[in-house]
Amino acid sequence: xxxxxxxxxxxxxxxxxxxxxxxxxxxxxxxxxxxxxxxxxxxxxxxxxxxxxxxxxxxxxxxxxxxxxxxxxxxxxxxxxxxxxxxxxxxxxxxxxxxxxxxxxxxxxxxxxxxxxxxxxxxxxxxxxxxxxxxxxxxxxxxxxxxxxxxxxxxxxxxxxxxxxxxxxxxxxxxxxxxxxxxxxxxxxxxxxxxxxxxxxxxxxxxxxxxxxxxxxxxxxxxxxxxxxxxxxxxxxxxxxxxxxxxxxxxxxxxxxxxxxxxxxxxxxxxxxxxxxxxxxxx
Ligand code: PAJ
Numbered sequence: 001x002x003x004x005x006x007x008x009x010x011x012x013x014x015x016x017x018x019x020x021x022x023x024x025x026x027x028x029x030x031x032x033x034x035x036x037x038x039x040x041x042x043x044x045x046x047x048x049x050x051x052x053x054x055x056x057x058x059x060x061x062x063x064x065x066x067x068x069x070x071x072x073x074x075x076x077x078x079x080x081x082x083x084x085x086x087x088x089x090x091x092x093x094x095x096x097x098x099x100x101x102x103x104x105x106x107x108x109x110x111x112x113x114x115x116x117x118x119x120x121x122x123x124x125x126x127x128x129x130x131x132x133x134x135x136x137x138x139x140x141x142x143x144x145x146x147x148x149x150x151x152x153x154x155x156x157x158x159x160x161x162x163x164x165x166x167x168x169x170x171x172x173x174x175x176x177x178x179x180x181x182x183x184x185x186x187x188x189x190x191x192x193x194x195x196x197x198x199x200x201x202x203x204x205x206x207x208x209x210x211x212x213x214x215x216x217x218x219x220x221x222x223x224x225x226x227x228x229x230x231x232x233x234x235x236x237x238x239x240x241x242x243x244x245x246x247x248x249x250x251x252x253x254x255x256x257x258x259x260x261x262x263x264x265x266x267x268x269x270x271x272x273x274x275x276x277x278x279x280x281x282x283x
Contacts, residue, residue, distance in 0.1 A: 024051040028143035033057040034074035034188035038178040052090035063129030145171040192274040207232035208280035220259040241269040
């Protein structure tokens with residue numbers, strides 16, 4: 001069944017009040033559309049955590065840099081709704097840009113710590129846009145719990161931190177990365193890849209896996225673990241590696257000495273003109 005779609009804030013308020021009156025627990029999955037099975041796995045997790053699930057689809061302009069892919073970001077609403085119709089979602093929220101960013105908009109959320117690192121360096125202002133839109137969506141949907149994919153590991157941690165720092169009255173849950181059979185993490189941007197680029201893109205996951213093998217074999221030397229990844233990814237024609245960094249899972253700080261806490265290896269790079277990110281937890 002095609003899910004109920006909600007466009008205006010007035011419609012959203014009516015639905016929200018009806019659920020609140022019924023005592024329903026609401027889970028929220030924010031997305032930018034171009035949905036794939038990774039998004040759907042978040043929806044399924046959300047369903048296991050609540051009575052009603054709201055999915056939002058909004059290509060958020062403020063999280064794209066001036067030279068990024070906002071204009072060409074895939075918009076596939078019809079297909080998205082078809083995919084969601086296979087699951088029983090309570091509502092799909094499809095706000096207009098003017099609803100989220102009315103004339104005169106000038107207030108942004110900024111994380112002064114971990115958002116200024118990794119992707120925050122490569123994409124200045126990106127996390128301001130993410131945090132701002134996510135906080136706004138939280139205020140509008142008022143969920144009890146929100147689910148984010150570990151695919152965007154830094155995004156998940158920065159949002160978790162925002163919820164803590166700003167006393168947001170909801171729970172943030174991280175969901176495991178869904179991958180293709182060969183290991184490539186599913187992403188809306190994978191559809192930009194040519195066949196040759198698609199074949200190269202899998203190296204990201206292979207590099208992470210090689211690093212995890214070294215960790216599992218007992219190495220607690222950050223350099224050894226990262227080097228195992230760079231050997232697979234470093235000098236590959238067609239892949240421009242932006243970073244490969246080993247960090248503490250909970251706050252993304254680097255290790256000064258040996259690995260003494262659960263860690264995550266995060267990689268980002270360009271395959272052709274497509275920017276891809278991936279990561280793997282090790283503990
Ligand atoms: P988007 O890229 O559409 O992703 C929506 C959610 O799906 C994010 O939480 C992301 O981590 C998750 N996701 C994407 N690919 C996944 C995969 N292979 N496995 C598991 N989860 C996956 O992230 C955004 O949108 C935006 O920044 C948003 C949070 C909606 C704010 O605009």
